[in-house]
Amino acid sequence: MKKIVETGKGNLNARWPLLFALLMILSFGIHVGMRLWAQESTMEWTRLAYGALAAVIMLLLASFSLRKMVFTRRIGTMEGWRKSHLYLGLFCVALVFMHTNFTVYGNFGILMVLLLLLVILSGLMGELMFRTIPVWLSKQGTDAVELDEKRKQPGEYLTMADEIVEKASEEFKNFYGVRIRRQFASRPIPMKYMWLTEKDIIARRKRQFSLWASRGPSTDRLALSHLENLYAERDKMEFKYARLQVLRMWNNAHVPATAALLTALLAHLWSISYY
Amino acid sequence: MDDSHKELFSLMPVYERMFNIDDSLKELFSRIPLFKGENQDRVIAHLMECPIVTYAPGDYILRNGEFDENCCVLLVGRAKAHLTGGRDHLEEDKAIFEGDFFGEIAALSGLPRTADIRADDYCAVMQIPKDKMFEVLDEFPIVRSRIEDTYRRRILSNQLRKVAIFADLSDGDMETIKDKATIEVFRKGEAIFKQGDVADAFYLILFGFVKVSMLKGRGVKTLAYLKGEQHFGEAALLKNDGIRTATVTAINRTHLIKISREDFIAFLGSRKDLKALFSEISKKREEISQMMAGNLHLSDTLEATIEAGIIHTKSTHMLDVTKCIQCGACVESCAKLHGGVSRLARKGVRLNGFLMAVTSCRHCDDPACMYECPTGAITRDPSGEVYQKSFCIGCGMCVKSCPYNSLTLVEVQPAKKAGLLSKLISRITSGRESDWVEVPISEANYNMQLKGRLKNSGKKVVRCDMCDSYDFLGCVYNCPTGAMVMVNPAEYFSDLIPNE
Incomplete structure (x- = not known):
């Protein structure tokens, strides 16, 4: 029959963690290399590039909520979207800190980092809860x-x-x-x-x-x-x-925090272009 | 047939072709050996409405493995049957001439085609639908005996050659088996033999699935399931006491080749190597049985897959409950893709600690819904997928007959007029707008519906059609954790099949 999904043939679960590890090593390697050997101006450009990349990734991550509304179009499997959301989200944190050179300046900077951490922590918390609670309910023989x-x-x-x-x-x-x-x-x-x-x-x-x-x-x-x-x-x-x-309830923490972070990001982008 | 004739032949409508080829219909029928000895006028009266289809050289008339239940008679031209299997997957072609019939195996058994038939020349083929063929069999005893005899001969030739254990037999040995063997059909749930019975025969599965179980302690333990081209029953024949050590039951409609004890022993007497091979297989099976009987978890899982009607189906949804986050995306996407009513429910039979066979159409090998449908609206496509045609009257007979509660009766209603914003959102999210929506029918309405059975009710039955109009499976594609999969159970659970 057509459309049979072959399972158990090769493990694709390792693909995203591997990509995440690779991206981390690469970006961190460039960052350290720049600090050790490059001139200040080159390093500045690299940090700006990291910031721009983090902003793009954040917008991409936010589009996951749109994907969750579209069931009838072929725009990538939901599983792929979820995994990319998870691992790119984690990568994004690293990019942001390399963008700030691991220091936070000013109240606005602190606010953005706090919001970012809130989003990340609520995301990780959600992942943990979604991995445990439904399975626990299933074991109890109950469905939502x-x-x-x-x-x-x-x-x-x-x-x-x-x-x-x-x-x-x-x-x-x-x-x-x-x-x-x-x-x-x-x-x-x-x-x-x-x-x-x-x-x-x-x-x-x-x-x-x-x-x-x-x-x-x-x-x-x-x-x-x-x-x-x-x-x-x-x-x-x-x-x-x-x-x-x-x-x-978890959605009530993760989604508004993301919205606040995106708003702060827009303000940040506007402010750097203004000054 | 010259070239101009061929061109004419391919352009003309079916019946014109018939009368323009050579002879009148009556003369044509008189040349068909199958109908010789019967009253030609009566035969023609019965088969008058059967469609006659033409094929150009090289066209497939029938395809191996496809589900299609017509019996065919070659009226004009020449065709070739292409058989595969047997020793080293040898391939063999057999010529089919004018007046020959074929396709009776699928028509009589409801099973997939067993060979490819291709046109060798420009051909005209009369396709006798299954129900019409049974009418003819009832009406004309000579035709019946010819068809049944050919069916037996062909099914034995075709299928015996595919069985690994008979792969090295000489043509003479094969003929001996064919002479001795009989074909028996068992209904779903019927016991082929029981534990403690005196062994009287050796069996080979032509089509279908059987369950091997054993009474152990207080309960019955399922030891294995066997499928087409596997054999059973030899262990007790080779032992001195000749007593069955397990019960074998048909899981679905099962066609078996049966060779009596005496014939089997006599045959093995002349083939010592085969006897040794059977002894070895019996020994291995004994070990597997002991292992299964001791492994409660494995035995229970196997039993659950059989009871849930999964093993013998073409495809089924499986949900890994250890991955499922109960978000409902599978059900929601199914509903969005199919006019508002999901064909799938996130509930079903738990097979073991982590797998659930979700309630959705199993596309059974012998679909009860298809046999029960009073209008013939339920049918199978060549790949075995069961579906409804547009003339479903919504009587609900299939819903009642489905052993797995996989079908839903819905009411088709005009969709409410949507506002501009709703239309826009609908366009973006679903890519299409439906003028009609499907509304699930309540239990009370359903019972009312059954009372007025054969009236067209504006309702229809829906089932999982494997997202036929899309190039992806909605529930699988939209599952965020990969918990939902669509599998071929026989392959997916192949670890549970004893490997001899």
């Missing part, structure tokens, strides 16, 4: 779409809890209606689960239920234990959802 769907129906757990309580005594129903029901009716805030470990969540739940057990009627222990299981299931779902939200 499925989680979103589930979370759209918070009433599902409440209905199930109500069904459990329906069979219990009147006394338990009253107790449940006052204290526990609102816990099932509310939609937890993802932030609450973001910073907690699974162990913390289990401990917190156990504390809560043992408190209810001590304050509630001594009968209907089975119903309470079923409610606890249901609560544990919801906790698990919320815990996964919170991790997913961390991924989504």
